[in-house]
Amino acid sequence: MADSSTSESHYFSSNPPPPTLSQHTAQANAFVTHHHAHSRRVVLLTSGGTTVPLENQTVRFIDNFSAGTRGATSAEYFLSQGYAVIFLHRQFSLLPFSRHYSHSTNCFLDFLSEWGRIGEGEEGEDGGAATPDVVVKAKYRREMLSVLRKYRKAKEQKLLLLLPFTTVTSYLFTLRAIACEMRCLGNEALFYLAAAVSDFFVPPDRMAEHKIQSGDVPESTSGPSPGGGGGGKKLVIDLDPVPKFLKRLVEQWAPEAMIVSFKLETDPALLLKKCNQSLDRYAHHLVIGNILATRKYEVLFVEEGSAQWVRLPTSDGNSGGNEEVEIESLIVPEVIKRHEKMLARKAAIH
Amino acid sequence: MADSSTSESHYFSSNPPPPTLSQHTAQANAFVTHHHAHSRRVVLLTSGGTTVPLENQTVRFIDNFSAGTRGATSAEYFLSQGYAVIFLHRQFSLLPFSRHYSHSTNCFLDFLSEWGRIGEGEEGEDGGAATPDVVVKAKYRREMLSVLRKYRKAKEQKLLLLLPFTTVTSYLFTLRAIACEMRCLGNEALFYLAAAVSDFFVPPDRMAEHKIQSGDVPESTSGPSPGGGGGGKKLVIDLDPVPKFLKRLVEQWAPEAMIVSFKLETDPALLLKKCNQSLDRYAHHLVIGNILATRKYEVLFVEEGSAQWVRLPTSDGNSGGNEEVEIESLIVPEVIKRHEKMLARKAAIH
Numbered sequence: 154m155a156d157s158s159t160s161e162s163h164y165f166s167s168n169p170p171p172p173t174l175s176q177h178t179a180q181a182n183a184f185v186t187h188h189h190a191h192s193r194r195v196v197l198l199t200s201g202g203t204t205v206p207l208e209n210q211t212v213r214f215i216d217n218f219s220a221g222t223r224g225a226t227s228a229e230y231f232l233s234q235g236y237a238v239i240f241l242h243r244q245f246s247l248l249p250f251s252r253h254y255s256h257s258t259n260c261f262l263d264f265l266s267e268w269g270r271i272g273e274g275e276e277g278e279d280g281g282a283a284t285p286d287v288v289v290k291a292k293y294r295r296e297m298l299s300v301l302r303k304y305r306k307a308k309e310q311k312l313l314l315l316l317p318f319t320t321v322t323s324y325l326f327t328l329r330a331i332a333c334e335m336r337c338l339g340n341e342a343l344f345y346l347a348a349a350v351s352d353f354f355v356p357p358d359r360m361a362e363h364k365i366q367s368g369d370v371p372e373s374t375s376g377p378s379p380g381g382g383g384g385g386k387k388l389v390i391d392l393d394p395v396p397k398f399l400k401r402l403v404e405q406w407a408p409e410a411m412i413v414s415f416k417l418e419t420d421p422a423l424l425l426k427k428c429n430q431s432l433d434r435y436a437h438h439l440v441i442g443n444i445l446a447t448r449k450y451e452v453l454f455v456e457e458g459s460a461q462w463v464r465l466p467t468s469d470g471n472s473g474g475n476e477e478v479e480i481e482s483l484i485v486p487e488v489i490k491r492h493e494k495m496l497a498r499k500a501a502i503h
Numbered sequence: 504m505a506d507s508s509t510s511e512s513h514y515f516s517s518n519p520p521p522p523t524l525s526q527h528t529a530q531a532n533a534f535v536t537h538h539h540a541h542s543r544r545v546v547l548l549t550s551g552g553t554t555v556p557l558e559n560q561t562v563r564f565i566d567n568f569s570a571g572t573r574g575a576t577s578a579e580y581f582l583s584q585g586y587a588v589i590f591l592h593r594q595f596s597l598l599p600f601s602r603h604y605s606h607s608t609n610c611f612l613d614f615l616s617e618w619g620r621i622g623e624g625e626e627g628e629d630g631g632a633a634t635p636d637v638v639v640k641a642k643y644r645r646e647m648l649s650v651l652r653k654y655r656k657a658k659e660q661k662l663l664l665l666l667p668f669t670t671v672t673s674y675l676f677t678l679r680a681i682a683c684e685m686r687c688l689g690n691e692a693l694f695y696l697a698a699a700v701s702d703f704f705v706p707p708d709r710m711a712e713h714k715i716q717s718g719d720v721p722e723s724t725s726g727p728s729p730g731g732g733g734g735g736k737k738l739v740i741d742l743d744p745v746p747k748f749l750k751r752l753v754e755q756w757a758p759e760a761m762i763v764s765f766k767l768e769t770d771p772a773l774l775l776k777k778c779n780q781s782l783d784r785y786a787h788h789l790v791i792g793n794i795l796a797t798r799k800y801e802v803l804f805v806e807e808g809s810a811q812w813v814r815l816p817t818s819d820g821n822s823g824g825n826e827e828v829e830i831e832s833l834i835v836p837e838v839i840k841r842h843e844k845m846l847a848r849k850a851a852i853h
Binding site for chain 2: 204207208210212214215216217218220245248250251254255261262265267268284285286287295297298300301302304305352353362363364366367386387388389390391392393394417419420445446
């Protein structure tokens with residue numbers, strides 16, 4: 154314990170805070186204060202992968218696979234259930250609402266068409282024919298309108314705060330700062346940690362200043378350094394483990410909140426074991442396990458003493474593969490049910 | 504030479520081709536044949552960063568910094584100059600035309616508004632009031648219309664072929680295949696290699712099958728393996744150099760084409776030297792050097808016997824920082840001028 158706490162303090166004192174930290178903290182403070190005053194529950198939702206830069210002036214980095222689908226989709230369902238959402242996300246990963254029209258096979262320009270005013274006698278600013286309207290094509294209109302209205306409502310009612318990060322270090326600094334801002338919410342606060350956070354990082358004192366040169370002679374044996382003799386040079390990257398911040402979050406940053414973490418594995422044989430390990434180690438409320446290949450169809454809810462699959466039904470009643478329904482529409486209500494149970498339990502005690 | 508050729512053959516025989524290869528090759532073949540028949544010049548434009556997976560079922564990977572801005576922007580200028588463009592790009596990186604409305608601070612939903620038909624007496628399919636139109640707001644209309652028309656023209660005239668890649672291996676297999684399809688174009692073909700390609704990779708025989716576990720005991724000393732004694736486990740990643748494919752492209756895959764490569768550095772003191780080294784080593788036509796911090800304002804054209812800065816002018820006549828003009832609007836015409844000079848020279852010889 155003393156050891157882990159020391160390594161966490163050391164992490165924050167030896168890595169530089171992101172330049173956006175004070176701005177993001179102030180935004181989170183205003184957001185939390187506003188919704189606390191309206192007795193609204195707040196979820197901090199993390200999404201997308203964190204990067205581990207290999208150079209100070211970063212050309213190369215290690216990344217974690219994540220488009221941010223789980224996070225962006227879940228955010229919409231939390232909003233629809235009345236939660237205010239702080240969306241701490243990897244810059245340029247999928248966002249709630251706009252996700253319906255990005256990263257798709259169709260370019261969003263394919264949804265638009267011109268709808269002429271030319272010839273209607275109206276004159277444009279330049280004295281010529283007016284610029285035609287650009288309208289969403291009829292066949293996409295109904296769905297776009299539904300997304301647009303939900304987006305507009307979230308925006309107008311200030312229910313969604315978008316805060317971006319890129320590196321694992323900026324993610325951890327920001328998570329800590331927001332958790333502290335959310336402490337006033339007590340157990341009305343929910344943490345839904347869907348981001349894919351790196352387990353390893355390059356300490357600043359071992360980071361190359363400039364782009365690592367493929368033809369360089371190695372200068373040191375630690376940190377990223379091209380090495381090897383003979384023809385082609387090899388690159389050896391030597392990474393340290395990121396301290397386990399979930400423990401610190403549960404015990405100190407957000408001791409009253411409900412905390413949900415995710416575990417992504419590729420080997421189905423390991424999933425339950427890894428989820429239970431995580432729950433044992435951090436003593437939080439819920440681990441949602443998922444397998445890379447099937448994560449859009451099924452997830453495993455692991456709590457103290459129980460493990461339960463949540464699966465998409467198919468038209469034939471079996472699980473697996475239903476394009477129409479998003480699994481987050483099942484996950485989020487299940488999480489909220491548990492949050493409400495926890496709130497009711499605490500209310501009964503007091 | 505024999506050594507490098509062997510390592511390149513070995514790369515292609517020991518790494519699996521991407522599953523999309525035959526489909527992308529067929530698309531490139533149809534595209535090239537069509538434009539060759541219309542005597543149109545074709546540029547193969549590469550864009551975005553390549554990934555290096557650390558696991559077979561990839562959770563973690565090494566990436567190169569690149570949103571794809573250089574490539575996506577350049578593609579629009581090549582199209583406006585009458586070239587047909589094969590856009591070989593990292594999946595989900597910026598695309599020509601849609602780049603104006605993605606990765607931006609504004610969500611594209613902010614550009615749209617409802618424009619009611621309700622109350623106009625028109626009935627919707629469901630018998631109720633008709634769904635309102637979704638229109639682009641007046642203040643964004645003119646610019647959106649201009650982008651939409653260029654996009655539509657490129658699409659209708661089949662001037663733009665979008666082919667995605669993710670890993671460095673799929674990039675290299677696809678580059679080789681398309682280069683061979685383009686050989687019929689002779690020196691009408693242009694290669695504009697703006698992608699940020701990894702110099703290092705993990706050979707398949709050293710790749711972990713499943714997600715590397717942060718708590719695992721190391722099983723081998725090569726490839727990615729968590730190791731180190733004591734408390735936290737370290738991760739050591741041991742990468743091999745990617746063979747230098749530019750040489751093979753210049754000498755064998757596209758011996759008649761004009762070939763332009765890019766060199767991105769962070770240390771200004773190294774830029775000219777690295778560009779000249781590249782030109783000496785591969786004997787192609789042009790290296791465009793750029794520095795990470797200033798790449799949007801200035802680039803260095805390095806050719807045999809000459810080096811020339813291309814810089815954005817500012818309103819006061821000095822270089823650096825002009826938000827209105829994109830530097831690709833200067834780069835692309837400079838490249839085309841050189842391509843035309845080369846075509847004229849070859850025509851004079853024959």
